[in-house]
Amino acid sequence: MEKTEAVAALGALAQDNRLDVFRLLVQAGPDGMPAGAVAEALDVAPNTLTFHFDRLRAAGLVTVRRDGRSMIYTAQFETMNALLGFLTENCCGGAPCTATVGCKPARKRAKLPA
Numbered sequence: 001m002e003k004t005e006a007v008a009a010l011g012a013l014a015q016d017n018r019l020d021v022f023r024l025l026v027q028a029g030p031d032g033m034p035a036g037a038v039a040e041a042l043d044v045a046p047n048t049l050t051f052h053f054d055r056l057r058a059a060g061l062v063t064v065r066r067d068g069r070s071m072i073y074t075a076q077f078e079t080m081n082a083l084l085g086f087l088t089e090n091c092c093g094g095a096p097c098t099a100t101v102g103c104k105p106a107r108k109r110a111k112l113p114a
Helices: 003-013 016-031 035-042 046-058 077-088
Strands: 062-067 070-075
Touching: 003 016, 003 046, 003 077, 016 035, 016 046, 016 062, 016 070, 016 077, 035 046, 035 070, 046 062
Parallel strands: none
Antiparallel strands: 062 070
8 A cells, every 4th residue: 555545544534424434334344334224323414424435435445336226335345454554564673463463663762861
């Protein structure tokens, strides 16, 4: 993932309703959820939700498909994982983070008196 893509994804998620929508779609899994079910679950007005879906789609975090009269939104797990990878790329001294290796940021060295 490039820095501009990461910034776009983080910007899209940096709003309460959009973050809630994305987390709900992640929980829903690869089958996704109809827009109406998302609106109901999060108590968000449909017209407001459309705006938030558009921002998430523009950032590559969700996709939409038509199923009859319903619009089904799905989290883009590849983009989510790429964002997580981008954020942790330099963690642990450049070594990949795993469940068995905790991420420990390097400590800043104290400046020695001159």
